Amino acid sequence: MGEIFYPKKELFPYAKFKSMGDYWELVERFKRDYEGTWEAFAREKIDWFQLFDYPLDKSNAPFYKWFVNGKLNVTYQCIDRHLKDKKNKVAILWEGDNGEKRAITYLELYREVSRFANMLKDLGVKKGDRVVIYMPMIPEAVFAMLAVARIGAVHSVVFGGFSAEALKDRILDAQAKIVITADGAYRKGRPYMLKPVVDEALKGVDIVEKVVVVERNGEDICWVKGRDISYNELISNYPDTSQPEVMDSEDPLFLLYTSGSTGKPKGVQHSQAGYILWAQLTMEWVFDIQPNDTFWCTADIGWITGHTYIVYGPLASGATTLMFEGVLTYPDPGRGWRMVEEYQVNQFYTAPTAIRLLHKLGPDEPDKYDLSSLRILGTVGEPIDPPAWKWYYQKVGRGRCSIVDTWWQTETGGHMISPLPAATPVKPGSATFPLPGIFAEIVNENGEKAPVGEKGLLVIKKPWPSMIRTIWGDPDRFIQSYFSRVKIDGKPVYFSGDGAIYDEDGYIWITGRVDDVINVSGHRLGTAEIEAVIKKHPAVAEVAVVGRPDEIKGESIFAYIVLKGEDTIGEEMELVQEINQIITKEIGAIAKVDNFAFVPGLPKTRSGKIMRRILRAIAKGEEIKQDTSTLENPQIVEAIIQIVQKGS
Ligand code: WTA
Numbered sequence: 001m002g003e004i005f006y007p008k009k010e011l012f013p014y015a016k017f018k019s020m021g022d023y024w025e026l027v028e029r030f031k032r033d034y035e036g037t038w039e040a041f042a043r044e045k046i047d048w049f050q051l052f053d054y055p056l057d058k059s060n061a062p063f064y065k066w067f068v069n070g071k072l073n074v075t076y077q078c079i080d081r082h083l084k085d086k087k088n089k090v091a092i093l094w095e096g097d098n099g100e101k102r103a104i105t106y107l108e109l110y111r112e113v114s115r116f117a118n119m120l121k122d123l124g125v126k127k128g129d130r131v132v133i134y135m136p137m138i139p140e141a142v143f144a145m146l147a148v149a150r151i152g153a154v155h156s157v158v159f160g161g162f163s164a165e166a167l168k169d170r171i172l173d174a175q176a177k178i179v180i181t182a183d184g185a186y187r188k189g190r191p192y193m194l195k196p197v198v199d200e201a202l203k204g205v206d207i208v209e210k211v212v213v214v215e216r217n218g219e220d221i222c223w224v225k226g227r228d229i230s231y232n233e234l235i236s237n238y239p240d241t242s243q244p245e246v247m248d249s250e251d252p253l254f255l256l257y258t259s260g261s262t263g264k265p266k267g268v269q270h271s272q273a274g275y276i277l278w279a280q281l282t283m284e285w286v287f288d289i290q291p292n293d294t295f296w297c298t299a300d301i302g303w304i305t306g307h308t309y310i311v312y313g314p315l316a317s318g319a320t321t322l323m324f325e326g327v328l329t330y331p332d333p334g335r336g337w338r339m340v341e342e343y344q345v346n347q348f349y350t351a352p353t354a355i356r357l358l359h360k361l362g363p364d365e366p367d368k369y370d371l372s373s374l375r376i377l378g379t380v381g382e383p384i385d386p387p388a389w390k391w392y393y394q395k396v397g398r399g400r401c402s403i404v405d406t407w408w409q410t411e412t413g414g415h416m417i418s419p420l421p422a423a424t425p426v427k428p429g430s431a432t433f434p435l436p437g438i439f440a441e442i443v444n445e446n447g448e449k450a451p452v453g454e455k456g457l458l459v460i461k462k463p464w465p466s467m468i469r470t471i472w473g474d475p476d477r478f479i480q481s482y483f484s485r486v487k488i489d490g491k492p493v494y495f496s497g498d499g500a501i502y503d504e505d506g507y508i509w510i511t512g513r514v515d516d517v518i519n520v521s522g523h524r525l526g527t528a529e530i531e532a533v534i535k536k537h538p539a540v541a542e543v544a545v546v547g548r549p550d551e552i553k554g555e556s557i558f559a560y561i562v563l564k565g566e567d568t569i570g571e572e573m574e575l576v577q578e579i580n581q582i583i584t585k586e587i588g589a590i591a592k593v594d595n596f597a598f599v600p601g602l603p604k605t606r607s608g609k610i611m612r613r614i615l616r617a618i619a620k621g622e623e624i625k626q627d628t629s630t631l632e633n634p635q636i637v638e639a640i641i642q643i644v645q646k647g648s
Helices: 020-032 035-045 074-078 080-086 104-120 139-150 164-174 195-201 231-237 271-284 304-316 335-343 352-361 386-397 473-483 525-533 573-587 612-619 635-647
Strands: 056-057 065-068 090-095 100-105 132-135 155-157 179-181 184-187 190-193 210-215 229-230 252-258 266-271 294-297 322-325 347-351 376-380 402-406 440-443 456-460 493-503 508-514 517-520 523-526 542-550 554-561 595-600
Touching: 020 035, 035 056, 035 065, 035 271, 035 542, 065 271, 065 525, 065 635, 074 271, 074 304, 074 335, 074 493, 074 508, 090 104, 090 132, 090 335, 100 104, 104 139, 132 139, 132 164, 139 190, 139 252, 139 304, 155 164, 164 195, 164 352, 164 573, 179 195, 210 231, 252 304, 266 271, 266 322, 271 304, 294 304, 294 335, 294 517, 304 322, 335 376, 352 386, 376 386, 386 402, 440 493, 440 612, 493 517, 517 542, 523 525, 525 554, 525 573, 542 612, 554 573, 573 595, 595 635, 612 635
Parallel strands: 090 322, 132 155, 132 179, 155 252, 179 210, 210 229, 294 322, 294 347, 347 376, 376 402, 554 595
Antiparallel strands: 056 065, 090 100, 184 190, 252 266, 440 456, 456 493, 493 508, 517 523, 542 554
């Protein structure tokens, strides 16, 4: 399948993997001595307060424990240890939506995080307590995450685009004691607000004792007496030195909620040592991070990509991480490229949806800027289509840079399948091969390796250090979601929820989710979650939500709706608006439905199960290959097709 592009090796004189030979050598070493090899990396890379006893405890699988009895603090790994030789190196470069700039050195980061940690302690936050962070993309969001980690508490960052209801659910599920937020921030030249959302979310919630508010845009907000605290007013009262809490390798580090195929979002829990080790190693292996590099990941800190590749990975590596409050297309589609030129960015990491949008809005914009500092271009979040890949490669990378198409998930903590920039010959659209130490395989339902060209299930056969430890408060759902569908030799293995194909050269091609999760602009959304919200509209009798391919977003949301009574016929336009208002209120604008079809019924099996496969095919405009005669209501299929065709 497809064209092959070879790395320009001269760009990577210090790369860890200089050839596929280097890659296979480490893969083989992991095969020969799995635990010993991980042990060697953990010893070498982590500044332990106390070395671990042994690398892996499998006794309570799938609740694996890594680097047993090791003691460390991830903020020591990200900050303190760099004070020896890079105290005045810039840790965080920040640019605001309006072009405002800040540069924070490692020493300043130490002081900011120390003050914030001291403040949180003073507010009564203790080791193991959960702190929800609902913040814009400002450096204080990073200070907050690291301050929480420093005192041994557990952060749960909630993406600023989520609604009050979604925030409330997460606060309650995590049983958070403190919320850290901001008045608001700026987007496309205008202020937007976060604090009012927190106020709404906390109505009727009595577990949250304090809300710390960073004043970023200075807009009017309401202050609840006794509960709300101004960060700006109080922070300078706190000492700028601190001791990191001594943490066990397996103490929880953070929760991050993500959508599953059923029910409410799940709190993916990560731990200390394994997570930070892999964050750091993948920065070296996949991004070839070098001492003088400036690394730019455009994700939001509310997603795992922001956690691992804006905050923990770059800082653990002692790199300079660029953080951006605004959007790449404002005030014009050259904004991002101008920033690459200005900061001399070496690695640029973004999502295919952003690449497609930048390509569409400014196909020749990259030509206007000096992008010669770039060595590596990364993508994450969804499969990248070859046209977008080629534009990225030719226009942005000028045919020199390596593109790393990184496949991974909230649950995996860091990259799992990715090219190595100086070694892997790449095929546009393929994430290529598993990283050394990661035993990813495509298998069929019986756990047998899938033959070339046949779509199978993507699994990880061995535990790895940065893997999800559990779903917060719901260990049964953890097992059910990840360790129940696929067994190899009778033993459950981690199932990713993604489908994939091997080509004749063994390259892995991710085909997307095989469960009822859709991927809109690289954001995971559960169809069940959206359906549950749509059902709240009084006129809706039944609903089925599916994904439909979208030129820019990857997938868009398509809802089939059966109305309760005839009296709403003719009022569909209003209904569409009302339903999207409910979605915006309950989940957030990212889950808004793009296409509606008001249909007389949904195709169901005789046992009443909705046949989503048929609905997906209709949404895509594909022919229905499946036998529909066994449906309870076969005639409905034709009726739905007619309605959808008329509507589009
Ligand atoms: C998808 C984001 C194809 C996949 C880090 C996965 C990808 C989900 C890729 C995880 C890629 C991520 N190629 N698909 N390079 N990277 N995905 O948890 O479906 O937000 O299961 O983590 O995104 O999304 P999540």
